[in-house]
Amino acid sequence: MQSIPIKNVGDARLIDAFQRTYYYLRLSITDQCNFRCNYCLPNGYQPELNKPHFLTLTEITRLAKAFAHMGTEKIRLTGGEPTLRKDFLTIAEHIAQIEGIQQLALTTNGYRMAKAVKDWKKAGITSINVSLDSLDPKMFYHITGMNKFDEVMRGIDLAFEVGYQKVKVNSVLMKNLNDIEFNQFLAWVKHRPIQMRFIELMQTGDMDDFFHRHHLGGQILADKLVAKGWKLQQKALTDGPAKIFKHPDYVGEIGLIMPYEKDFCTSCNRLRVSAKGKLHLCLFGEAGIELRDLLQSDEQQAFLQARIFNALQGKREHHYLHQGDSGIRNHLASIGG
Secondary structure, three states, rough: OOOHHHHHHHOOOOOOOOOOOOOOEEEOOOOOOOOOOOOOOOOOOOOOOOOOOOHHHHHHHHHHHHHOOOOOOOOEEEEOOOHOOOOHHHHHHHHHHOOOOOOOEEOOOOOOOOHHHHHHHOOOOEEEEEEEEOOOOHHHOOOOOOOHHHHHHHHHHHHHHHHOOOOEEEEOOOOOOOOOHHHHHHHHOEEEEEEEEEHHHHOOOOOHHHHHHOOOOOOOHHHHHHOOOOOOOOOOOOOOOOOOEEOOOOOOOEEEEEOHHHHHHHHOEEEEEOOOOOOEOOOOOOOEHHHHHHHHOHHHHHHHHHHHHHHHHOOOOOOOOHHHOOOOOOOOHHHHO
């Protein structure tokens, strides 16, 4: 592992051993969620006994500043459901004011969106991703375990009213569940500035049987889009892993996230920190590197940056999902998906 002298740490950028540069941090602020999605937490949120509390506002601010000093331009607040935290707006306000952070995104299940999206905008949230796995209220309930379809849809409409130019909507693609709605989703975004993103179902330790029953490769959708005249777009520097397609007859866009695709990890530009302060170099495969002990005072900043940099040098070239190895992750809510 490459080391870096503490006195020079201020110059360190987030570049790994394979010359990938990391501009994007997915920061979980809680692993608690109030939905029971069948592909993630089918039995609902189960708090761990005698485990440390989630990162405090002060710890989160120190962490975000360290990443900003090392070149991070985009932070996404994730969970669980991040808006469950009572200090969610304060967290957003603090991060939005950090020098160097140009984008502050939010991933949400949308249950509070209709009531709070105006406040999110004021707090500095620059973009929103909303989970919506079906346009059929009955299927939505079947997948999420919650009768909140109308509230989520109303929240998406209100996001545009308060000034968001685009909303990203995430749907986990599942065979024999919501895959038959593909054409309905296309019609939904024809006249709306929505980036509809279909995410391949990913295998985790708790969900092996479910995965084998419902996994559907995203390439099937990619082929359908190309056949219908959709064109693949170039990625921006801080974009996530989605392949984005546009069509001249549609206001909206389609995104495909296909982690089983060859070379998926080549353009990786994001790191993750869990709600309890562990740095995760990949969504799959490792236990995480402890950062919390270096978030207790401002004087630890140089040591914190050095630990982050040194940990990054151990990041693997790719995950092993394509070989059937989902690592140690039992479910994705534990580190923010």
